[in-house]
Structure formats: C-alpha cells, structure tokens
Amino acid sequence: MGYPKGIVSESEKVVEHKHPHVKMLFVPILTGLVVLGGGGWLAVLARDLDEPWDMVTLIAIGAVGLIALIWLVIAPIARWRTTHFIVTTERVISREGVFKRTGIDIPMNRINSVRFEHSLADRILGCGSLIIESASEQALEYDDIPSVEQVHSAIYFQVSENEYADDPTEDA
Structure with missing residues (x-):
C-alpha cells in the first residue's frame, strides 16, 4: 500500500x-492464534451439552471470538497498515x-x-x-x-x- x-x-x-516494523504484529497474531485455539477447544467441549444449550453456547463462543478477533487482531493490523x-x-x-x-x-x-x-x-x-x-x-x-x-x-x-x-x- x-x-x-x-x-x-x-x-x-x-x-x-x-x-x-512488522514486530508490532507479533502480539496481535499470537493473540489471534490463542483466540482461535481457545474457541475451537470450547466448541469441542460444548458438543457434550444438552440441546438447545449446545447451540446457544456455540453461538456465544463464536460471537465472543469474533469480537476478540476484530478488537485484538484486525484493528492492530489495520492501524499498522495505515501508519x-x-x-x-x-x-x-x-x-x-x-x-x-x-x-x-x-x-x-x-x-x-x-x-x-x-x-x-x-x-x-x-x-x-x-x-x-x-x-x-x-x-x-x-x-x-x-x-x-x-x-x-x-x-x-x-x-x-x-x-x-x-x-x-x-x-x-
């Protein structure tokens, strides 16, 4: 750009x-990997819940994960790119x-x-x-x-x- x-x-x-320097992106990318890994692990655990709580839990995990990814990963990358x-x-x-x-x-x-x-x-x-x-x-x-x-x-x-x-x- x-x-x-x-x-x-x-x-x-x-x-x-x-x-x-791209070193500014190390923490956001590491955070993104942790969020994705933690979300995947929680999603696997949510499979054992009874209906409808399994779907409610998956939606909540997905929403929190998406907000975390936008706030902690995408925003810092956008700031880096526009500086x-x-x-x-x-x-x-x-x-x-x-x-x-x-x-x-x-x-x-x-x-x-x-x-x-x-x-x-x-x-x-x-x-x-x-x-x-x-x-x-x-x-x-x-x-x-x-x-x-x-x-x-x-x-x-x-x-x-x-x-x-x-x-x-x-x-x-």
Whole structure:
C-alpha cells in the first residue's frame, strides 16, 4: 500500500516511505492464534451439552471470538497498515489512524537535529526509534521504524541539502 494520495506535492520527491516494523504484529497474531485455539477447544467441549444449550453456547463462543478477533487482531493490523512515515525532499510526514487520522509534517528547514536509538533486540530485528528535534519545544519520537539508520541518514542528507539550497553564499 502506497502512502496516502495527495499529501506529496508535485515539486517534492519521496526519499523514504516506511510502515512501522512488522514486530508490532507479533502480539496481535499470537493473540489471534490463542483466540482461535481457545474457541475451537470450547466448541469441542460444548458438543457434550444438552440441546438447545449446545447451540446457544456455540453461538456465544463464536460471537465472543469474533469480537476478540476484530478488537485484538484486525484493528492492530489495520492501524499498522495505515501508519506511514515518509521522508521527502522537503519535509518529514507522519500519518496514522484508521477512523481518526492524525498527522504531522516537519519541514526540513525546521529540523534542528535527528538521532536514532535501538536496543539489542531492535538491532537484531533491524528497526529502532527516530527522534527529531525541530523548532518546537518537544522532540518527536517515532518508534519501530524499519532500517532506522538508513532513514536517519536520509533525513540528515535532506536537511543538509536544504541548508545549502537556502544559503545564498553557496552560489559563488
């Protein structure tokens, strides 16, 4: 899935586009397997009940299982899929959310510093946190960015390019 249409102007080029690392999906997928396994086990136990309670129990198990799957599995996967971190030649763009969308754009010329952090587990998985300090008072932290060092370098390069493009002494 590409980034949301209409957020990148014709004059800018996308340098990096990332979704959060797939490690965010480990718990929802594991939860889905537990819900399906537990529901199947309870359905087998419900066969031993007398009529009509066996059917009532199966319907209740199915309804609770479906709600659990939607809430604990499908919703996190949809959130992951609709979360975008985009670096263009002019700005850093972050968009997230399914029903309630939130986003922030940081122009490259407003970025003061960019750094990354990753634990040993993050290094093994190839992701980390990206911290962008801009003209605002509080630094913005983006967690679970895949190839965080590559994204860090891309942002740093674009910030440097924009500094030189705005510097009138470089025309000589």
